Amino acid sequence: MSELDALTIDEARRRLRARQVTATELAQAALERIERTEPALHAFITPTPELALAQARAADERLAAGDAPALCGIPLAIKDVILTKGVRTTAGSKILESFVAPYDATVAQRLRDAGAVFVGKANCDEFAMGSSNENSGYGPARNPWDVARVPGGSSGGSAVAVSSRQALGALGTDTGGSIRQPAAHSGIVGLKPTYGRVSRYGVIAYASSLDQVGPLAQNVRDAAFLLETIAGHDPFDSTSVAQPVPAYAEQLDAGITGMRIGLPKEYFVEGMQPEVADAVRAAVSQLQSLGAVVEDVSLPHTEYAVPAYYLIATAEASSNLARYDGTRYGLRVDHGHGLLDMYRQTRGAGFGPEVKRRIMLGTYALSAGYYDAYYLKAQKVRTLIRRDFDAVFARCQAIITPTTPTTAFQLGSKITDPLEMYLSDIFTISVNLAGLPGLSLPCGFDSNGMPIGLQIVARPFDELTVLQTAYAYEQSTDWHRKQPKI
Amino acid sequence: MAITRDDVRHIALLARLPLSADEETALTEQLDHILAHFQRLDDLDTDAVEPTAHIAPMATPFRDDVVTNPPDPEAWLANSPNHDGRFFKVPKIIE
DSSP, X not given: OGGGGGOOHHHHXXXXXXTSSOHXXXXXXXXXXXXXXXXXXXXXXXXXXXXXXXXHHHHHHHHHTTOOXXXXXXXXXXXXXXXOTTSBOOTXXXXXXXXXXXXXXXXXXXXXXXXXXXXXXXXXXXXXXXXXXXXXXXXXOOOTTOTTBOOOSSSHHHHHHHHTTSSSEXXXXXXXXXXXXXXXXXXXXXXXXXXXXXXXXXXXOSOTTTOOEEEEESSHHHHHHHHHHHBSXXXXXXXXOOOOOOXXXXXXXXXXXXXEEEEEXXXXXXXXXXXXXXXXXXXXXXXXXXXXXXXXXXXXXXXXXXXXXXXXXXXXXXXXXXXXXXXXXXXXXXXXXXXXXXXXXXXXXHSOHHHHHHHHHHXXXXXXXXXXXXXXXXXXXXXXXXXXXXXXXXXXXXXEEESOSSSOOBTTSSTTOHHHHHHTTTTTHXXXXXXXXXXXXXXEEOTTSOEEEEEEEESTTOHHHHHHHHHHHHHTOOGGGOOXXX | OOOOHHHHHHHHHXXXXXXXXXXXXXXXXXXXXXXXXXXXXXXXXXXXXXXXXXXXOOOXXXXXXXXXXXXXXXXXXXXXXXXXXXXXXOOOOOO
């Protein structure tokens, strides 16, 4: 069924309510497309066709009864770090290969309550650690625009599912760019909310002071629908913040006349792909023609973001991943040489190379004598990075940058050099360290036909400005209507 | 600051990771390279800077001390690699 090609969440909602299509038909179309395209794309670790069809039947009943909640009957992909009750949830790791989630993450529960249909658990880098999806314990997802290239990571499968229309939307998580970078590489919209905006309860932890759940979607309005469904305070997450959640999708059309937007000079660096810089500069002109006032600004501590991030994230990861020891759930490897040996054999067999590397780096950074030099130092640098943004936001309502220094790279091209891979996150990481909302949306294609992403950042809890700015730009272009041929 | 192979072995023990000789070699080199790049943080004088953990000003939230998620031992044991009744089983710790 080619119907999915033409559908957004917004359009599907209308047609479902008008009874022009049923939730079951939509679910079947998504499942057929998944079956047809998965051999090339591998966007899913665990497709969930039975669950999807059951949820679709329930959605059809609610639609027939005139009692349809916001996302009733909408097929979605859920990143496999988000717990979904009764469904295998692996975090992309072999250490959780047979783990069946005993409860729902709050975000999964909210989507279920909103009537959504879960077509599968999306592929990702192991424990969300990676920028290419190549660290998945189940093999990489591939970019639908060119299957020889990475889709980005860590929420690569979520981005691929949306970009290739295997689902109408997806949830991902973003610790250092893991929603925005794959969204940019896959030609879709991805939004990382303000830290504390969305509950992390039931989300398998990587770096707890940075992790945040957010939507991936074909366009800005769809992202707004997903965000307003999952956002809001959750008593089960003590870091979630009690701030009212606006009805984003209703307020997208405010326009950007007179809006002051900062363009930070540190985000146009040597070594970046010229076509990316050109596309972003063209987007700047476009925003100016829409009435925005764009001014050059500086975020002087940008060059320190990658080291600060990789010290904080790995330190927190080394602590968070201590729980995978073969005792209570997940893999156990026991050769009969006692408890310590069981821990070590289990972790040695269950974790992949990048996860081991980050645990090692983080353990070192937290080990006796080094805490002040590394973790505490990085937390202080985080304050300096946050102050850079505060200074710009005293004058500007939004900041725009490229999402990534290059478009999607070839599979295998960076996997042997961890530091080079880490540097591919250079434009997204500061936003996590400062806890800000950030969105990537398509702003062009390079000469290889690969999508380019524009990043929009705003003040804490001001997702509305991010979405309104993105919407104004999107409505004046047709990048978001381009689809890969799959 | 150079990372030595002995450092890597020590950290691997703390992290409960068994490393092959090849992994020790690779990680010694990689961690050294990564940390050398990260040394640039020392350029910054942060003596008077407070660390940031959460961007919103938050105090620890409190709630009443009542059970909100009823215990369901069967569900929690369902994923366990080895259990006996309502107990997780592990290898003997004390001889």
